[in-house]
Amino acid sequence: MDIQTCLSLVYDALGRVNEIRPPEAPVPSQPDVVLVGDEGLLDSLALMTLILTIENLLREKTGQEVPIMQEADFETLTKQFRTPRAIAELIARKP
């Protein structure tokens, strides 16, 4: 998948995560908005929901299981999921 398609998929998942956030403070669909780590908008529950939702969307799109969180320690996780762009790049690297 190209980066743009992956980014669009991340935004779709963020839309789902926004359903459990206060309506007045949605996470914007912007590639470099900080999601986790310092000044990140998501707490751990929201981050996990985002990851699970992305995996669900990938399964719907490709018909295959595409785990994106395997074997990641917290530091790696924070780096890989820091922004929508970083997540899109992670997905694009998946075979």
Add this chain to the structure above:
Amino acid sequence: MADVFVVSDFNAELASRFIRVDPNSPVLSVETAPYGQVFQTLSAERPGSEAMTLFVWTRPEGIAPSYAALTEGEPVSIERLLDAVDIFAETVKRAAQRFRTVLVASWTRSESGRGFGLLDWSGGGQARALARMNLRLADRLEGHSNVRLLDSQRWLDVARPPRDARYWYAIKFPFTESVAQAAARDVKAAVRAFAGQARKLVILDLDGTLWGGVIGETGWQGVQLGGHDAAGEAYVDFQKALKTLSARGVALGVVSKNTEAVALEAFDQHPEMALRRPDLAGWRINWRDKAENLVELVRDLNLGLQSVVFIDDNPAERGRIAEAFPEVLVPDWPKDPCRFADALRQLDCFDQPSLTAEDRSRVKMYVQERERTESQRAAGSIEDWLNGLGVRVSIDAVGGANLARAVQLANKTNQMNLRTRRITEPEFLRWLSEGRRRQTLAIQVADRFGDAGLTGLISWELADDVLEIIDFVLSCRAMGRQIENLMVHLAVEAARAQGSPRVAAHLFPTSRNGPCREFWKGSGFDEPETDRFIWDAAKPYPKPAFIAVAAGANGAMSL
């Protein structure tokens, strides 16, 4: 202090968040207890407050270690499982004394799979054990007026998929987020129900909604209804679902662009109509704007727009009503009539915490009200009409058999309600029994058109120099027949009998109790300050002469 306190043996924070962010009324704040500490949290000295709803959502294995053992293949006696349920139920009941409302999720399996396969409903099977546990829990919680069991299987039924083990390993939630969202919706519906915000009237279109085709073109003989036809059968099933709703006390009305005589013929003549004319609380069938018709019909039934659900197959008509009246619930409606009955059954706006005899006969009462209104139009004067009504009022103390209805009336009535005090049965009984001299009377109203049931409630407390009216509640079904004046008369007579020099009523204004304020302003009481009304009890307050009064079975007071 939050509005809802969520207690669970798993991480239920997802459900908490869905409850918290739901913008529909009432918006609720939520606190989630640390998960995995159900018994400790529920048994804590003060886990919540009387203003809060407690929501307890657990897995069977989280409550009963014996169930966990069963799922691992150990032989476990049913008695051991039920003992665990009893302990849990007792803990919930004790906690219920500290909360306004307690909602407990029934148990479902938290893992996907086939259980013990062919043996799952046998003696040691998981399915059978779980069913027994749920039944036991329902039995043990039955009769506690502020505790209700929520059917969690419904939440799983609407989720695709309902379970995904990744959620358990990632966030310690045994279901998917769709289940959490469905649970949140159910909790909100229950809170609305206990707050008396259930919808009371469904207004229906005819052509394309209750039957297929255009009756004005084909007559009742030509409409698509029943027969050996999928859509025809579906329309009948939709009507049956409406009739079931009506048996729960939800009134049905019709607003349709048609010729009245032609449309009503279908109700009277069509052999497969499940709904008949007496099932309708009222109708407006003409060629005028539906919004105007809807307002008129709602006004005739003495209801508010916030009580109404509008169902129409035509999206343009739905849009018109939704735009004109934001208070009216206008659900999206499927195009395929095969989905109509399910769409109706999925609506969560009709939930009530209890179902009384008055609820069951509400439709009949609306029909009586229609006849009453017609007789008023025919009468020469309002006095002639009142004198000819044959109004009979029975007055009873509140307690025992009439307690549920009296509390329900207080919680559901908006227009003629002095303080709009929302209260549960235990709170009400506690209030009555507290040291001060308090009395509450239930008012049952009947006339020559029929029995309106328990439709009035008045309570007061006696201080040194004043009898203060606390609850002054009258159902819209009984308004306009001077029952209000009779209730004031009773309070004044009580003050006179007990030597209290004054009677006072303090109105707490809301957006909906304008009719109550209007009544008190015209009541003859002095209003020394805004919304505080005073009567000098040295003077009797006149009893409406045309009302015959009798004491009820509980022997309310000397009349």
